[in-house]
Amino acid sequence: xxxxxxxxxxxxxxxxxxxxxxxxxxxxxxxxxxxxxxxxxxxxxxxxxxxxxxxxxxxxxxxxxxxxxxxxxxxxxxxxxxxxxxxxxxxxxxxxxxxxxxxxxxxxxxxxxxxxxxxxxxxxxxxxxxxxxxxxxxxxxxxxxxxxxxxxxxxxx
Ligand code: HEC
Numbered sequence: 001x002x003x004x005x006x007x008x009x010x011x012x013x014x015x016x017x018x019x020x021x022x023x024x025x026x027x028x029x030x031x032x033x034x035x036x037x038x039x040x041x042x043x044x045x046x047x048x049x050x051x052x053x054x055x056x057x058x059x060x061x062x063x064x065x066x067x068x069x070x071x072x073x074x075x076x077x078x079x080x081x082x083x084x085x086x087x088x089x090x091x092x093x094x095x096x097x098x099x100x101x102x103x104x105x106x107x108x109x110x111x112x113x114x115x116x117x118x119x120x121x122x123x124x125x126x127x128x129x130x131x132x133x134x135x136x137x138x139x140x141x142x143x144x145x146x147x148x149x150x151x152x153x154x155x156x157x
Contacts, residue, residue, distance in 0.1 A: 029085045033094040036080040039073055043145070046070035050125060050137055060128055067118075067125035074118040074144075077111055087154055095154040110148040117144035 049066035052058035086096040100107045117140045124136040 029082075029089055030093060032080070032082050032085040033090055033096065036077075036085070036096065037094075039076065039080055043070055043073050046073070047137075047141065047145070050121070050133065053125075054130065054134055054137060060125075063125050063133075067122045070140075071115075071118045071122040074111075074115050077114075078108070081107075095156055097152050097154055100152050107148075107152060110152065113147050114140075114144040 046066040046069050049058065050063045050070075053060055053063035081096065081100055083101050085094060086098050086100060087094045088098045117136070121133075121136040121140045121144075124132040127133075
């Protein structure tokens with residue numbers, strides 16, 4: 001066996017089993033749902049960090065880091081929603097509605113809207129104008145997060 005052939009085999013094995021490999025993610029639906037929930041929790045913390053600045057409880061740089069992180073986290077949501085990881089498949093473990101996969105166009109539109117709001121919030125926080133940040137923050141929560149949760153997330157009871 002030639003050296004390059006061995007290298008190719010190793011690269012293949014890494015793609016299948018290595019950290020972050022696409023297959024590794026969707027092969028374990030529960031893990032995929034948990035990763036999605038962990039990202040959502042972090043997004044909640046990022047929103048809190050911006051709020052803390054607005055409430056005068058934190059400095060602007062911390063809010064800027066959080067808004068930047070939030071913007072990137074929103075971009076990753078679709079990749080955190082592989083098929084077969086919703087509440088119909090994982091009752092009591094996921095609260096992601098099947099509509100995410102049965103109405104993909106609608107889900108994409110909700111995601112696109114949230115991304116636009118997150119971009120706007122990030123820009124406002126970078127700019128440092130408190131009134132602009134307040135407006136963008138409200139819009140993000142209500143229309144960005146809320147716009148997706150209304151149709152695609154079941155409330156935990
Ligand atoms: C494009 C859709 C979408 C957007 C945008 C979105 N979420 Fe979510 N969120 C979901 C879905 C779906 C779930 C349910 C995940 C599950 O249980 O598998 C969820 C769950 C959550 C949870 C509960 C996590 C848990 O541990 O059960 C929190 C907290 C949360 N989201 C916060 C946010 C915040 C804050 C924002 C905005 C900054 C946001 N989400 C934006 C779709 C979205």
